[in-house]
Amino acid sequence: xxxxxxLTKIYPPDKLALDQxxxxxxxxEFVIILGRSGAGKSTLLRCLNRLVEPSGGEVFWDGMEVTxxxxxxxxKVRREIGMIFQQFNLVKRATVLENVLAGRLGYAGxxxxxxxxxxxxxxxxxxxxxxxxxxAGFSERRADTxxxxxxxxxxxxxxxxxxxxxxxxxxxxxxxxxxxxxTIMDILKRINKEKDITLIVSQHQLEVAMEYAExxxxxxxxxxxxxxxxxxxxxxxxxxIYGGEEGRDDQSNSxxxxx
Amino acid sequence: xxxxxxxxxxxxxxxxxxxxxxxxxxxxxxxxxxxxxxxFLWETEVSLFRLRRGLPWMADxxxxxxxxxxxxxxxxxxxxxETFQIAVVGTTIAALLALPLGFLSxxxxxxxxxxxxxxxxxxxxxxxxxxxxxxxxxxxxxxxxFPGVLAVITYTTTILAKLYSEAIEDIDPGPVxxxxxxxxxxxQVLRFGIIPQVLPLFVSYLLYRLETNIRAATILGFVxxxxxxFYIQTYLRMMNxxxxxxxxxxxxxxxxxxxxxxxxxxxxxx
Numbered sequence: 313x314x315x316x317x318x319l320t321k322i323y324p325p326d327k328l329a330l331d332q333x334x335x336x337x338x339x340x341e342f343v344i345i346l347g348r349s350g351a352g353k354s355t356l357l358r359c360l361n362r363l364v365e366p367s368g369g370e371v372f373w374d375g376m377e378v379t380x381x382x383x384x385x386x387x388k389v390r391r392e393i394g395m396i397f398q399q400f401n402l403v404k405r406a407t408v409l410e411n412v413l414a415g416r417l418g419y420a421g422x423x424x425x426x427x428x429x430x431x432x433x434x435x436x437x438x439x440x441x442x443x444x445x446x447x448a449g450f451s452e453r454r455a456d457t458x459x460x461x462x463x464x465x466x467x468x469x470x471x472x473x474x475x476x477x478x479x480x481x482x483x484x485x486x487x488x489x490x491x492x493x494x495t496i497m498d499i500l501k502r503i504n505k506e507k508d509i510t511l512i513v514s515q516h517q518l519e520v521a522m523e524y525a526e527x528x529x530x531x532x533x534x535x536x537x538x539x540x541x542x543x544x545x546x547x548x549x550x551x552x553i554y555g556g557e558e559g560r561d562d563q564s565n566s567x568x569x570x571x
Numbered sequence: 572x573x574x575x576x577x578x579x580x581x582x583x584x585x586x587x588x589x590x591x592x593x594x595x596x597x598x599x600x601x602x603x604x605x606x607x608x609x610x611f612l613w614e615t616e617v618s619l620f621r622l623r624r625g626l627p628w629m630a631d632x633x634x635x636x637x638x639x640x641x642x643x644x645x646x647x648x649x650x651x652x653e654t655f656q657i658a659v660v661g662t663t664i665a666a667l668l669a670l671p672l673g674f675l676s677x678x679x680x681x682x683x684x685x686x687x688x689x690x691x692x693x694x695x696x697x698x699x700x701x702x703x704x705x706x707x708x709x710x711x712x713x714x715x716x717f718p719g720v721l722a723v724i725t726y727t728t729t730i731l732a733k734l735y736s737e738a739i740e741d742i743d744p745g746p747v748x749x750x751x752x753x754x755x756x757x758x759q760v761l762r763f764g765i766i767p768q769v770l771p772l773f774v775s776y777l778l779y780r781l782e783t784n785i786r787a788a789t790i791l792g793f794v795x796x797x798x799x800x801f802y803i804q805t806y807l808r809m810m811n812x813x814x815x816x817x818x819x820x821x822x823x824x825x826x827x828x829x830x831x832x833x834x835x836x837x838x839x840x841x
Contacts, residue, residue, distance in 0.1 A: 361752055391754030401745035403767045414763050418754025426762050467749070474753055 313339045313510060314360060314478065319369035321355050321534070329355040331534040332369065337512060339477070342504045344521045345514040346538075347531035347553055353514035356531065357480045360512075361393050362386060391418025394471025394509075398483040400463040404456035408447065408466050411455050412438040415473030434473075441469040445499055461492035468499060472507075479503065481513040485520065493517075497524050518550065632812070639820055640813035643802070647821040650792070650799030655825065657716050657791065657798050658784040661723025666777045668728045673735025680739060680765070690736070697729035701787045705796040716797030723784050723791075734776045735769070742768045771840045778833040785829050789822055 314337040321330040329352045337343055345353045358364035360371055362378060371378040373389050381389065394415070402411045416434040417425055424430075430438075442448055445465040450458070455466060464484060471479050481500060485493035497513075501524055504511045515521045521528055521542075528545055530538030530553040538549040675681045676690040704725045708718035742765060750764035792800020799822060806815040 363748060363752055387754045387756070389754075390752060393752070395749065395752040397745060397749060399745050401749035403746045403750075403764065404743075405771065406763075406767050410763075410767075414750055414755070415753050417750065417756075417759045417763065420759075422756060422758070425759055428762075470749070470753070 313337060313374060314512075315372040316356075316360070317370045317372070319356070319359055319371065320367050321352075321359060321364060322367045329534050330359065330366070333531075333534070333536055335529065335536065335539070337478075337510060339510055340504070340508050341527060342501065342511045342525060343513070343527045343529060344525035345512065345529050345531055346518065346521045346525075347514075347516065349516055351531040351553075352534040353516075353531055354482050355534075357395075357482050357512065357514055360480060361390050361395065363395075387418060391474055392477050394474045394476035394479040396464065396467045396471050396479065396481045396484050398486045400460070400467045400487075402455040402463055402466055402470075404454070406455055407451065408442065408453050408455055408458070409435070409438055409451035411466055412441055412451075412469045412473050415441070415470040418474060437475075438469070438473050441472040442466070444472060444503075445469045460488055461495060464488065464492075464496055465499065468496075468503070472503070476509060478510040478512065481511065483514050483516065486516065493520060500524075518554070635812040636816035638813060639817035640811070641817055643806075643814045643817050644821070646802055647799065647818040650802045650818065651821050651825050653716055654788045654791075654798035654800070654822075655785060655829075657719045657723060658781060658788045661720045661788070662727055662777060662781045662784050664720075665724045665727035665731055665780070666773070668724070669731035669735055670773075672728065672732035673739060674761070676732060677736040677739035679742075679744070680761075693729050693732050696725065697733065699726070701726040701784075702790065702794070705791050705794050709795050714795040714797075719788060719791040719796035719798060722796060723788060726787075727780050727784060731776060731780060735773060738769045738772045738776075739765065775837045775840050778837050782826075782830050782833050785826055789826075 316333055316335040319330050319333040322328055333356060345356060347353050355364055359366045366379060378389050413430050413434060416430060420430060439451060442451055445468050447462065447465055447469065455463060458466065485496050488496060497520060500511055500513060503509050525542050528538060528540065528542055529536060530549060532553050537552045538545065672689060672693060675685050676693055678686055701722050704722035705718060708721040712718050747760055747764040750760045755763065788798050790800045792798045793804050799818060802818050803815060806818065
């Protein structure tokens with residue numbers, strides 16, 4: 313479904329964020345991209361829908377080369393890929409419903425949507441998506457009156473409103489406390505199972521990854537160091553992803569896990 | 572231990588030397604600057620003695636202004652209302668014209684070439700004040716409120732475009748990224764990701780410029796560009812001070828009323 317070949321990203325002048333990454337994700341998978349901050353997780357996710365323009369390599373979506381497609385083609389790919397973010401990225405002054413309706417923009421008539429008008433079907437779908445994340449009745453609230461966990465659920469509803477086949481989640485729980493982390497990860501897991509939507513989630517927390525993932529892709533300094541099931545993820549692989557000279561905390565953590 | 576104390580004292584000595592040098596630089600710069608400032612005072616003929624000598628004249632001036640002559644109240648109100656109209660029409664048209672210019676001169680929206688071209692043009696036209704534009708437009712389209720409106724539009728467009736562009740550059744890029752990711756077009760990203768973030772600020776800037784423009788528009792009449800300024804100038808020239816003071820009172824009342832209303836509105840917006 314998604315295939316990444318030799319994907320490389322260099323941020324000017326010379327920061328190598330992704331170094332020849334190869335990855336294949338099939339329909340219905342639940343993949344966690346694991347790595348420390350700065351490992352290239354966010355860059356990898358953003359290269360998939362070209363929010364970040366790759367420096368080299370190719371990304372394929374159903375066999376079509378995303379990295380070579382036109383602006384119109386890219387729009388069509390993007391609307392099938394939902395995305396949620398660490399900082400939720402809602403329009404704070406807008407209502408919850410308006411935020412969720414933004415998920416329909418890829419399908420909406422250009423002129424009509426510029427006047428802020430959406431079809432009845434779109435509005436009903438948006439309300440249904442809010443219900444699915446447990447926020448029925450929140451639609452008229454202003455987004456910035458919601459708590460962090462609620463805002464992230466609105467963001468998930470926005471992604472669902474796209475009727476996506478894949479959802480990319482970039483550190484969706486990094487701004488949330490452990491209890492809310494669980495809530496959000498549970499919702500993502502449920503979406504994956506019930507709606508058969510592929511999920512690619514980046515995470516820096518090992519425990520969360522171990523609890524939820526089926527497949528883990530370990531990233532370090534822009535390179536894939538591990539790609540396999542959770543059960544096969546051994547201490548050496550964890551050490552390779554987390555350990556090393558840069559942070560003593562990480563090192564001691566991985567040792568504890570190892571012994 | 573000893574080597575450490577030696578090192579420390581060497582550092583202290585360096586610090587003291589640095590301090591002395593800094594003091595020297597301070598005098599080297601500040602004494603010529605003070606001299607320059609003194610020369611400016613001399614050239615502009617600033618003189619407390621002359622100010623004191625002028626005090627009785629000022630008192631006389633004020634004395635002749637009271638009591639205000641309210642028989643000219645009607646023309647005062649008419650003039651003040653025209654000033655208000657000039658400011659409202661000029662500011663709103665400018666607010667609309669400034670919209671595209673603001674986006675085109677925002678670093679994070681416009682492409683670099685357009686950004687530099689538009690921003691330079693805006694800076695160029697903003698360096699000229701409303702009053703100078705009024706003189707130009709009176710020469711071009713003749714006397715009356717219309718050249719005043721044109722002058723207000725020209726200056727206000729440039730300043731609002733600058734304020735708009737700064738607001739746009741300060742937005743949270745997160746929602747823009749999220750909307751882009753949904754497959755929205757660039758216009759849709761503008762409409763749903765950027766405008767909701769900046770619109771309340773834009774309205775607040777508009778109201779603030781309206782306050783300023785009402786004050787600016789009062790003197791447009793001095794050069795024949797409409798409004799209450801014409802009456803102020805006429806009565807002062809005719810040395811009809813009671814009439815002039817009546818007009819000034821009306822003016823103060825109007826400016827205060829508009830400031831009050833607009834600042835309350837602005838507070839509710841943000």
